[in-house]
Amino acid sequence: MLDRRDAVRALLAGRPAGLLVVAGLGTPAYDLFAAGDYDANFYLWGAMGGAAMVGLGLALAQPDRPVLVLTGDGEALMGLGALATIGAQKPANLLVVVLDNGHFGETGMQPSHTSLGTDLPRVAEACGFAWSATVRDMAGVEAIRPRLAAPAGPGLVRAVIGAEPTPKALPPRDGAYLATRFRAQLGLAPD
């Protein structure tokens, strides 16, 4: 079982140039921020269930850039239909990494459906993803890392992490600021 902070730091070590990252709300966004803040990080603080679809819209708009969606099991479960939608579109530049502690960690550690029978990699494969994987240790994270630059997607990785609390590392909450700086690093001027 992985420590989530260590796992995300290791995944993003030597971050590929041009990588675009969308983080689902809650601890995955804090994990991403703790691993290093970049203009090319877009942190969601709400819109639960929407992270993968934000990633799809972005991946279709920027087909030459690799896009990583980093989210949690609860957020992924709320947007489960998005896996079918992504599987139908087959964006080669999209990778979804689910940090799966099997719990709704922000709200009292209630067990989530991934503790109760849902296997997200199998769901993704059944939806037509090009590949999926489950990683449980740092060697597994290292093996996945090259996929950030070349997703050969759509791919989905379930990273099995512990459910112990982590220190808060809070990214900016201003959505307009985050969107403006994200678009600016792509060369898109403010409206």
Next chain:
Amino acid sequence: MLRAAQGGASLDHAVPADTASAAWKDEVFAALEGAGVTQVYYVPDAGHATLIARAHAHPRMRAVPLTSEEEGVAGCVGAWLGGAKAVLLMQSSGVGNCVNMLSLPRTCGAPFLTLVTMRGEWAEFNPWQVPMSRATATVLEAMGVAVRRVDRAEDAAETVDAAAALAYGASQAVAVLLAQRLVGRKVWK
């Protein structure tokens, strides 16, 4: 048979007739094309069938069928983050599925354009369509989405064109409601 011009989903059956075929639907598509829309998210409605078929066939558009409408709200914001223009096509019942996700374009100042075919308001046969139909404009406005309504065919393209200009030009969330009378009665045969 229509096939998608660029990967992803495609239509594998002959396009069925809309509930009513009309020139204004082609004009609305032309307005979206003229606005530079390249991503078309949809949950099908018979009243949108012409737009959906045109989008699938267009060489510079990607038509994306959704399992639920809120996926399209998030997809539109993702498209904008990447510099593309997107639209969400749905029917009035789908607006209810979008409520919380509408906080995304609002919080980020993102443009958002949706075309909503109305059910439940004109010669409606199915009572289950009525409650969300009556709540559609209220729900959209409650979430900060400007609502424009089209009752007459001659207003459709101009209204969509103006809504697209407001959305993409002034970064606003805008919905165009296409009246059931305009779209046409659903035929229950």
